[in-house]
Amino acid sequence: MKLRLKITKEGGLRFISHLEYTRTLERAVRRAKLPAAWTEGFNPHMKLSLASALGLGIESLCEYAELELAAPIDAAAAAAALSAKLPQGIRALAADVVEKAPKLAALLSMASYAADMPEGAPAGLINSAAAGYNEAAEFFYDKKTAPGKPARRLDLKKHTLSVACENLPGRTRLCFDCLIAASGSLRANDLIDALNSRFQLNLDIFAVRITRTGLYKEGRKPLIGEG
């Protein structure tokens, strides 16, 4: 039996790594005294896993975690107990208890992101960049790999079909979905970087605030709620 959780990674927590985030969650589970299951052996591990790693610097409103349970619990009660022990920057948004189910990571089909451009970024240029991206049949990007290694060429259109541009008061936001395939997926930063250099947006890439807003299975179905 597993406890499936939808949780967030917000504010200052965007600056911690995937591993550190997992450990932070593990400690909260322990503080909440949830009946976690453990691996056997000399160095027991809590059977806790996350659906998908999130890049450093990205916030999320939809992280999914799975905790293997050693004893049955009520999902709502578990979520309440955990919520009371979560640190600032993590909220539990939904919980579900599932019997036999494949690993979350294997189910993923798509992630959606919202990227807030820095204040004062050129809204007109960004809008036409989004339009330009949407019209293109292919959109190649040379992804930098390790220093000294040759870049890897990706066709971004294979992962992200279109980019929507929202013009908010004083801010421009780009929203887009990235397909998750067994062969790999796109990092949200890569798409922003590609648009920035192709359309000469001159964005301060470090000042772009990216949030993962959704994570789905079978196209666009939620991971919690429907089995």
Place this chain on the structure above:
Amino acid sequence: MINNEDLLARVEKPGRYAGGELNAIIKGRDGIKVSFALAFPDVYEVGMSYPGFKILYHVLNGLPFVQAERVYAPWTDMEALMRSKGRRLAALETGRELSAFDLVGFTLQYELTYSNIVNMLDLGAVAVLAAARGEKEPFVVGGGPCVFNPEPLADFFDFFIVGDGEELIVETAAACRDWKEAGRPGGRRGFLEVLARLPGIYVPCFYQAEYTGDGRFKQLTAQNPAAPPYIKKRAVKNLDAAGYPTAPVVPFNEIIHDRIALEVFRGCTRGCRFCHAGMVYRPLRERSVAQLKRLARGLVDSTGYNEISLISLSTADYSCLAELLADLSLDFARERVSVSLPSLRLDSFSIEVAQKVSGVRKSGLTFAPEAGTQRLRDVINKGVSEENVLAATSAAFAAGWSSLKLYFMIGLPTETFADLKGIADLAFKVIDAGRRRSGRRDVKATVSVSPFVPKPWTPFQWAEQDSVERTKEKQLYLKSLLCNSRALAYQYHDPQAGALEGLFARGDRRLGRVIVSAWRKGARFDGWSEHFDYGRWRDALSEHAPAAPWRRAFGEGEPLPWDHVRPGVAPEYLLREWKKALKGETTPDCRQGCAGCGVCPALGVGKTMAAR
């Protein structure tokens, strides 16, 4: 709020600067009369691993009128960004910049952090020199083990807290509140006079240093009626009563010691003659098993950590260790919380313990024979024999460890090349005995060798320190003896860093100018080999203090620059131990009977052992 949030995406390990950790204490402004920054002169992951500040953080924040906050040295990438944007160093809790605090307290754990102290003050817009600080600027206070020779730092600090801080820091905060509420009578100087009357506080500007014509330290004399001739350290009498924080701040990002640190006892009874901590933290004060169990429960519940490290200078010596370990493993087995010991002494009992507590990790076992021959181990009063070493290490190999670390020092008083050869001989014997006992061929050991640095308030405070060249020569000799074995790896430390550490350990006030000068030349993070540059220090030294007592022996009757700051061990005891050392005579552990070091009567604090 997050300090410098806009810069964090640009730096390495941004979690260092984000704050907002679990159990961080952020109070409203109401009722806060005193703001206290606890400043650690190294990077976050190092500072957050230091248990002393956890204690002070909770003691201070336990006072309703105090907000204590944490601040760490920004790494060089962050510093460069901050300087280019004109940002100032601020604390993690409320974002208050250093210059806006009433008190800024630095812990002095290690001499090679001194340039970071100056750098942090400067980044926090606090005048680097105490004499230049204006009425509205914070008081800068230092504490921790290096306070037993604070003289190289005298220019930068308004005062020092000598000894255990948990009581004295409360008195300091209360005095600050009273002084502020009374309308700051006498200004900065007025407050320092109040402080100087508190036992355990040293106000360096109230003392004048004199030097002889040939550049030696002559004496330090009190110039203010409030200033006592000697400052005796404060020591907490009863650790059970002193309390211990059970809800420490839990970092999000991984730190060096990322686990619960439970202090089992303070002080050490062994009397190793090179050991600074062993002398300045005396006497032994153990917590009771019952209290440790209570603390452990509270710590696990409030942090969610899965490991409790039982810390002290020598945890295997704890009177009720077996009972404590059995009880803790019973209490926490179901929650999968493991118990670990940070260091182990050389006997087979330790191996049994090691197996019990960390059957988990077959790595990280360190043995410290310290010297290669029995003669030299007697000189340093390290009470272990070759049989002890071999029994313990081969027991470890037999118990499943495949590699371990052997720690030695070179440059100890009276050392000869025969003693160095003894290091290699012992290492080979460890491997041979390990192979025989475990029946395996693949046993390995790392021989880690660091240069000995004479420390104040130890029996070796008078000793000469090896020159950098001499240390290098010894390191190469050892390397030639060890390099032929696949079973042995050899690790050694930068002798130049050791030289600088020794300079500060036994230096005097004239080094203040040297520190400022080296910092101006770019010195920071000198304890990190990638940042340490000996050249800066050599130049600063030749410009500002060519007569500094660089590594030389001190005469037995010679005035010592640190003599006024007293840890309680009697100077006569140290001299007696020094003479015994030179004759190769040993002194027994004071658990077996008082060795007459003088601490207990001097401080009115007794040695306490947990009742079995």
